[in-house]
Amino acid sequence: MCSSFAVTGYPRVVGAGWLEPLLTFPGRLDVSLHIAPIPPLIAAQRLRRQLARLESASRSDAQRGRLADFAAEAAADDAAELAASLARGHGRLFRVGLYLTVHAPDASTLEGDVQRVRALAASLLLDAQPTTFRALQGWTTTLPLACDSIGTRRVFDTAALAASFPFTSPDLQPVLGDTPVLYGLNAYSSGVVVWDRFAQDNYNSVTLARSGAGKSYFTKLETLRLLYQDVHVAVIDPEDEYQRLCDHVAGTHIALGAPGVCFNPFDLPESQGEDTLIRRALFLQTLIGTMLGEPLTPAARAVLDRAVLATYRARGIGSDPRTWARPAPVLADLTKQLDAVAETDAPEASTAADLSARLAPFTSGSYRSLFAGPTTTRPTGHLVVFSLRDLPDEVRTVGMLLALDAIWRTVANPDDRRRRLVVVDEAWTLMREDEGARFLYRLAKSARKHWAGLAVVTQDAGDLLSTDLGRSVIANSATQILLRQAPQAIDHIVDAFDLTDGEKTFLLAADRGQGLLCGTGTGSDRAAFSAIASPHEHELVTTDPAELATRAGTEGHDVDKEHDPR
Known part of the structure; x- marks a missing residue:
């Protein structure tokens, strides 16, 4: 009735x-x-x-x-x-x-x-x-x-x-542009929480949560929905959690450190400016200093600079931009140039011999696999995921620097300006390294000028809030997302984000996927929400070990039935 x-x-x-x-x-x-x-x-x-x-x-x-x-x-x-x-x-x-x-x-x-x-x-x-x-x-x-x-x-x-729109949230008045994303349902009403990071004062975000609170799940959901809006996304993935999502959307997955995967640091970028070769030579000096584990001395830097340019000349690459499309040299070619200098009577022969000897593990030793040949997969496409899980600890810093350099070259390319998002999952692993920390600081400060946003995701709130870099990242993030917090870290969170007692209680008792959106771009907009995903989205973004094991067992059972002669 x-x-x-x-x-x-x-x-x-x-x-x-x-x-x-x-x-x-x-x-x-x-x-x-x-x-x-x-x-x-x-x-x-x-x-x-x-x-x-x-x-x-x-x-x-x-x-x-x-x-x-x-x-x-x-x-x-x-x-x-x-x-x-x-x-x-x-x-x-x-x-x-x-x-x-x-x-x-x-x-x-x-x-x-x-x-x-x-x-x-x-x-x-x-x-x-x-x-x-x-x-x-x-x-x-x-x-x-x-x-x-x-x-x-x-x-x-x-x-x-x-x-009068039925789903309007009285707690959140966002400025929406061309790329609105559904974050979830309002935790205290039937309204939806829709947010557009590219309509805020800057496009950066920071997501803080304890382990298991759903921060990676939420970040992958936003990544997938931004891809619908034609936003290009690059991901630093320390634990290889984005591979299923990347494969489904036909993205580019680069597993640094995996067998057969090479990434040549001598590759010249496609966007060719007048100083392209010089910038590449300067980056190679930084990279080799990271390989050696210490800053280069002035003498070593001078020898290395001449050797790098000589390496390019040996492949027919010089100051003429028409030569930059030729195949780039590899790291072993550089050591050959250093060995050639070492065999002479020049004053820098001993320095060249020392550099060549210390680079031997990366060219002919245990660490050579990543630098053994030309780049196997170019970091291009609408979604590029750099997986760091297979990198040994001894070369993780070097591989991370290569990935960050490739991302920065894409973001700063003046010939290809479009909306971009750089996702740094488990950012605390980058902040332990000097080069990774400097990259985050530079990107947080200047990403907006290149129409790009930085999404920092971390579970180590204490380290982020206790460093100048961490506070700078938060201060330059117009979108701040807080999920369930540990009691040991909640006081730091309350002070840093000026939370009320009710918001503090909510974050301590929040279920998995529930969080607080703090938008600082348009004032003090805040909304408690619960992330939601369709069954298909959930299948792509979940990393629950029990669920993945059950799914793998079911698929294996189905395969066995198909091949069962009965």
Whole structure:
């Protein structure tokens, strides 16, 4: 059984999310909102007639000595504001119909629910009238048929209509651009939390959570949804958690340190500026200093600089940009140049011999696999994932530096400007290394100038908040996401993000996937949310070992059945 109502009276002023009490009614209540835009010309004509009618009534009452009709005066003021807004192009007018249908299993229950719904509507200053003689039309109007059979409409302006959107969250007023992303459902209402990092003051974000709170799960969800918006994403993945997602969207997965995977540091970037070769030579000096585990002396730097340029010349690559498309040399070619210098009587022969000997593990020793040949997979595409799991600890810093350099070259490429996001998962592993820390600092400061954002994800909140680098990353992040926190770290979080007692309690008791979005780009917007994913998205982003083991067992069982001769 059901009973339908048409709303004929509305409050004069409404705020964001004002329809939320109707959506959270404990019984079964269908709420239907029908919207039809009014052409600007017709809207202006109607407003002029309405203003003339109200002004005429006001003058007539004054001439006859009647008391002022305050409702008419308020209506005249509202009509004048609407007319001014419409004339300036600040908004538009819409015809809006709001209808309710209450469902119940029997007549007595229906009567009680109807009384509660009408009382709730009255508390919202809504006048809900039953569609007594048009019950069928009232019921069909609340069905998802986009058909208004009742036709009881009220004129709304743009602001009032936006506030009437059923999923508007009263806690969060984001600035949305071209790349809005669904973060989840509001933890305290039925609204959705939608956020656009590229519409904020800067595009950086920081995600802090204890282990197992769902920070990587949430980050992969945002990555997948940003790919829908044509945002190019690069990921530093220490634990190889993004491979299934990368393979599904046809991204580029580079497992540094895996057998057969080479990454040549001598490769010249595709964007060719006048100083491309010089910049590559300078980076190689930094890279080799990292390989040797100590800064280069001035003498060693001079010898290495000449050897690097000689290595390129041996492959026919010089200052002429037309030669830069030729195959690049590899690290073993550099040691050959150093050996050639060492065999001479030049003063720098001993320095060249020392450099060549110390580079031997990377060219002919245990660490040679990553530098043994030309690059096997170019870091190009809409999603590029650098997996660091297979890198031994002895060369992890070097491999990380190669990945960061490749990402920075892509971000800073002036010939290919587009929205980009650099995701650094488990950022505490980068912050332990000097080169990784400097990369995060540089990207946090200058990413916005290159239309890129930095997403820092870490579980080590104490180390992040106790360093100048960590505080700089947070200060330059307009999007801040806090998931479940450990009691040992919550006091640092409260001080750094100025949390209330209620927000502190929420973060300590939050379930997996629940968090607090703090948007600093438009003020102090905050919303507690619960991340949601479709079954297909969940399959791509989950890393729950039990679930993955169950899935692998099921797939193996299915394979066995297919090959079972019975």
